[in-house]
Amino acid sequence: xxxxSEAKKGQPTPEMxxxxxxxxxxxxxxxxxxxxxxxVIPKNINRDTYPCGIGENLSTKVNANIGSxxxxxxxxxxxxxxxxAVDYGxxxxxxxxxxxxxxxxxxxxxxxxxxxxxxxxxYEAGVNTxxxxxxxxxxxxxxxxxxxxxxxxxxxxxxxxxxGINKQTVDKINKTNRKMGIVSRGGSFLASxxxxxxxxxxxxxxxxxxxxxxxxxxxxxxxxxxxxxxCQSDASDIAQIQELVDLGVLVKKAQENNVQVMVEGPGHMxxxxxxxxxxxxxxxxxxxxxxxxxxxxxxLAPGYDxxxxxxxxxxxxxxxxxxxxxxxxxxxxTLPSLEDVKEGVIASKIAAQAADIANGLKxxxxxxxxxxxxxxxxxxxxxxQLAIDKYKPRFYKNQCPxxxxxxxAMCGEYCAVKLGKNNF
Amino acid sequence: xxxxSEAKKGQPTPEMxxxxxxxxxxxxxxxxxxxxxxxVIPKNINRDTYPCGIGENLSTKVNANIGSxxxxxxxxxxxxxxxxAVDYGxxxxxxxxxxxxxxxxxxxxxxxxxxxxxxxxxYEAGVNTxxxxxxxxxxxxxxxxxxxxxxxxxxxxxxxxxxGINKQTVDKINKTNRKMGIVSRGGSFLASxxxxxxxxxxxxxxxxxxxxxxxxxxxxxxxxxxxxxxCQSDASDIAQIQELVDLGVLVKKAQENNVQVMVEGPGHMxxxxxxxxxxxxxxxxxxxxxxxxxxxxxxLAPGYDxxxxxxxxxxxxxxxxxxxxxxxxxxxxTLPSLEDVKEGVIASKIAAQAADIANGLKxxxxxxxxxxxxxxxxxxxxxxQLAIDKYKPRFYKNQCPxxxxxxxAMCGEYCAVKLGKNNF
Numbered sequence: 001x002x003x004x005s006e007a008k009k010g011q012p013t014p015e016m017x018x019x020x021x022x023x024x025x026x027x028x029x030x031x032x033x034x035x036x037x038x039x040v041i042p043k044n045i046n047r048d049t050y051p052c053g054i055g056e057n058l059s060t061k062v063n064a065n066i067g068s069x070x071x072x073x074x075x076x077x078x079x080x081x082x083x084x085a086v087d088y089g090x091x092x093x094x095x096x097x098x099x100x101x102x103x104x105x106x107x108x109x110x111x112x113x114x115x116x117x118x119x120x121x122x123y124e125a126g127v128n129t130x131x132x133x134x135x136x137x138x139x140x141x142x143x144x145x146x147x148x149x150x151x152x153x154x155x156x157x158x159x160x161x162x163x164g165i166n167k168q169t170v171d172k173i174n175k176t177n178r179k180m181g182i183v184s185r186g187g188s189f190l191a192s193x194x195x196x197x198x199x200x201x202x203x204x205x206x207x208x209x210x211x212x213x214x215x216x217x218x219x220x221x222x223x224x225x226x227x228x229x230x231c232q233s234d235a236s237d238i239a240q241i242q243e244l245v246d247l248g249v250l251v252k253k254a255q256e257n258n259v260q261v262m263v264e265g266p267g268h269m270x271x272x273x274x275x276x277x278x279x280x281x282x283x284x285x286x287x288x289x290x291x292x293x294x295x296x297x298x299x300l301a302p303g304y305d306x307x308x309x310x311x312x313x314x315x316x317x318x319x320x321x322x323x324x325x326x327x328x329x330x331x332x333x334t335l336p337s338l339e340d341v342k343e344g345v346i347a348s349k350i351a352a353q354a355a356d357i358a359n360g361l362k363x364x365x366x367x368x369x370x371x372x373x374x375x376x377x378x379x380x381x382x383x384x385q386l387a388i389d390k391y392k393p394r395f396y397k398n399q400c401p402x403x404x405x406x407x408x409a410m411c412g413e414y415c416a417v418k419l420g421k422n423n424f
Numbered sequence: 425x426x427x428x429s430e431a432k433k434g435q436p437t438p439e440m441x442x443x444x445x446x447x448x449x450x451x452x453x454x455x456x457x458x459x460x461x462x463x464v465i466p467k468n469i470n471r472d473t474y475p476c477g478i479g480e481n482l483s484t485k486v487n488a489n490i491g492s493x494x495x496x497x498x499x500x501x502x503x504x505x506x507x508x509a510v511d512y513g514x515x516x517x518x519x520x521x522x523x524x525x526x527x528x529x530x531x532x533x534x535x536x537x538x539x540x541x542x543x544x545x546x547y548e549a550g551v552n553t554x555x556x557x558x559x560x561x562x563x564x565x566x567x568x569x570x571x572x573x574x575x576x577x578x579x580x581x582x583x584x585x586x587x588g589i590n591k592q593t594v595d596k597i598n599k600t601n602r603k604m605g606i607v608s609r610g611g612s613f614l615a616s617x618x619x620x621x622x623x624x625x626x627x628x629x630x631x632x633x634x635x636x637x638x639x640x641x642x643x644x645x646x647x648x649x650x651x652x653x654x655c656q657s658d659a660s661d662i663a664q665i666q667e668l669v670d671l672g673v674l675v676k677k678a679q680e681n682n683v684q685v686m687v688e689g690p691g692h693m694x695x696x697x698x699x700x701x702x703x704x705x706x707x708x709x710x711x712x713x714x715x716x717x718x719x720x721x722x723x724l725a726p727g728y729d730x731x732x733x734x735x736x737x738x739x740x741x742x743x744x745x746x747x748x749x750x751x752x753x754x755x756x757x758t759l760p761s762l763e764d765v766k767e768g769v770i771a772s773k774i775a776a777q778a779a780d781i782a783n784g785l786k787x788x789x790x791x792x793x794x795x796x797x798x799x800x801x802x803x804x805x806x807x808x809q810l811a812i813d814k815y816k817p818r819f820y821k822n823q824c825p826x827x828x829x830x831x832x833a834m835c836g837e838y839c840a841v842k843l844g845k846n847n848f
Binding site: 187191192234270297301311315330334350357358365376383384387397 | 493494495496522547550554560603604605606607608609611612613615616654655656657658694695696721722723724725726727728730731732734735738739742753754755756757758759770771774775777778779781782783789791792793795796797799800807808810811812813816817820821823824826832833834835836837838839840841843844845
């Protein structure tokens with residue numbers, strides 16, 4: 001039994017009922033969109049969390065990545081990052097740990113937050129391989145599936161699996177002149193494995209088995225874009241679009257087998273290409289929710305990729321993307337600090353809200369209208385409450401003492417709103 | 425003699441020659457675009473600066489606002505802000521001082537930086553009125569023109585003048601249900617003045633005199649959008665578009681009189697409305713450069729309006745805007761600190777670069793390609809040099825010591841690029 005199988009029967013689940021109320025969408029419409037695969041509800045049957053709907057007609061959702069690397073491993077820090085991200089409005093958390101203790105990390109993180117948790121199981125399989133003193137390219141395909149099964153039993157709600165990379169696409173990438181090659185870690189693991197072993201990607205070859213495991217625990221598949229572009233000039237190239245086409249075939253198969261599925265997307269991409277990429281994903285992938293990693297609209301801003309990602313994310317979500325993976329200021333440079341996590345979530349929440357009002361979402365507009373009213377009335381407390389970050393604007397506003405509340409230190413006495421209020 | 429009058433004669437000025445080289449545009453094409461009013465070169469004949477071209481076929485430019493308010497007045501701080509903004513890539517500086525000593529401020533700031541300086545003369549006229557113990561609504565229209573003339577003689581390169589507000593538009597704004605009313609300071613000064621005195625806006629009524637003064641010193645007019653929307657639901661309303669239409673008439677008159685002119689635009693605006701607003705300005709305003717204040721694509725992010733502005737600015741510049749006014753994290757709350765100025769300039773530079781590559785600008789693409797190459801080669805020093813902020817990424821990268829240079833602490837040993845390099 002999965003959310004998808006129930007929706008196909010016209011049967012509302014408690015999760016659908018919760019989302020219907022929360023997002024102010026009729027239960028019948030929600031059931032219909034889940035049944036078509038246009039909305040997913042990543043919620044493993046073995047885990048108890050607040051359910052979150054991702055897809056058409058719902059507000060744009062935000063994911064925050066946390067997790068150790070083999071250079072930095074601090075369990076308390078990662079748990080605090082997860083909690084902070086949720087406090088600032090992240091809808092889901094992905095644990096991308098690759099440190100030696102990643103298994104312990106995942107369990108603790110799943111206990112610490114009450115939102116859907118995603119993982120990339122190939123990381124655990126890879127780390128286990130290295131822990132055995134072997135190389136990634138010597139990874140055993142049984143290990144991969146055992147990892148997926150264990151994580152599904154533990155309650156992981158959604159998994160990134162790079163099922164779309166195969167011998168053909170690896171061959172294509174070797175023949176085209178990609179500047180940056182492969183920049184997805186999972187994609188790179190698998191492409192190296194395919195090249196070295198001259199065998200097919202186990203996740204591609206044994207996709208049916210993945211569907212079985214996913215169905216059993218209602219794990220939502222997040223089909224990874226292992227060949228996403230890693231710099232502006234690689235965007236929308238043959239390798240990227242070939243993988244998307246292959247993913248489209250896999251999406252349909254998942255949906256037919258009652259497995260919830262979404263698709264991951266770019267990446268580094270000039271903003272003029274975003275619209276067509278979003279439209280293409282929707283047609284090729286049968287309306288499945290699109291989960292984008294950015295897009296980052298310039299590569300010249302290391303240290304500020306939360307901003308390059310917010311620009312791309314806002315446009316993407318306006319053009320059809322449903323789920324934004326946050327990017328922090330630390331991207332491309334190091335693991336994010338707590339402050340970076342906060343900045344990353346806020347930037348993505350801004351992008352999501354901007355897209356939601358552009359798409360006419362009523363609940364998003366209601367907040368804008370309340371903010372306009374609060375500004376007009378100089379109701380600062382209300383403004384702080386409505387703000388995505390409730391603390392920073394309060395701090396800024398209160399830096400400079402003022403004679404009365406009907407102004408701020410930016411314009412002082414010459415406040416246009418105050419002047420207008422007294423003269424119109 | 426103005427840049428425009430010379431261009432109409434087919435006569436290249438030294439400023440045009442400098443810009444032609446710097447922006448890699450043929451001198452003939454540049455002359456032609458200046459002669460049509462599609463490019464302006466704000467450079468007062470009384471001031472010696474590096475000239476900057478703004479408009480069609482050129483890279484998107486960024487302005488940084490600095491200046492005192494009557495709550496915070498610190499000349500050294502404002503000079504440091506101006507210098508810092510230029511260091512981070514601001515192409516022009518606007519001095520928006522409204523503190524009692526604003527005259528001294530402007531002179532010092534003009535001495536401190538070597539880029540085009542803009543002002544809003546009505547602020548000085550307003551402050552002088554208040555200094556005399558009178559109210560803004562009692563401002564003397566002669567004072568306004570004396571201020572404009574003095575500033576033009578001093579060497580101010582471009583001036584925001586709210587010539588488009590008139591009795592008719594003030595009447596329209598009173599009759600429509602605008603949530604936020606007027607949020608432009610200059611707009612609010614003039615609308616209050618018109619309402620109170622039941623007289624026409626002196627800047628509208630005596631526009632010919634403004635053209636004379638501007639022509640004499642080759643001051644570029646920046647026609648202010650006093651009625652720009654101040655919240656999302658006011659965007660693209662009757663008052664805003666009426667003012668734009670009125671500005672269109674004034675643009676044509678300026679161009680006919682050999683006065684360089686650009687137009688200021690919104691403001692608070694949902695991102696789906698940006699494209700049509702940009703296109704409309706270009707048709708109504710005879711191709712004159714568009715100088716946008718944002719647009720801010722959501723109002724829910726006080727403390728982060730550099731990000732809401734970067735999203736709107738990138739889309740605007742992609743759709744035709746030529747000149748982005750930065751927005752800092754302090755917007756709506758207080759005057760920016762040095763750190764806020766830096767954040768604001770960087771966010772706008774990101775938006776400008778993202779738009780420039782989306783528009784196919786070769787010089788912008790060259791930088792992206794160099795960055796991709798540097799990333800692929802793990803040439804960190806080159807990456808830092810190419811970055812919009814050369815310091816922050818260096819600091820992030822060096823936080824965690826690493827065994828070799830072919831990785832960062834984010835992915836550690838599992839770097840996709842490194843793995844790809846060794847296995848393909």
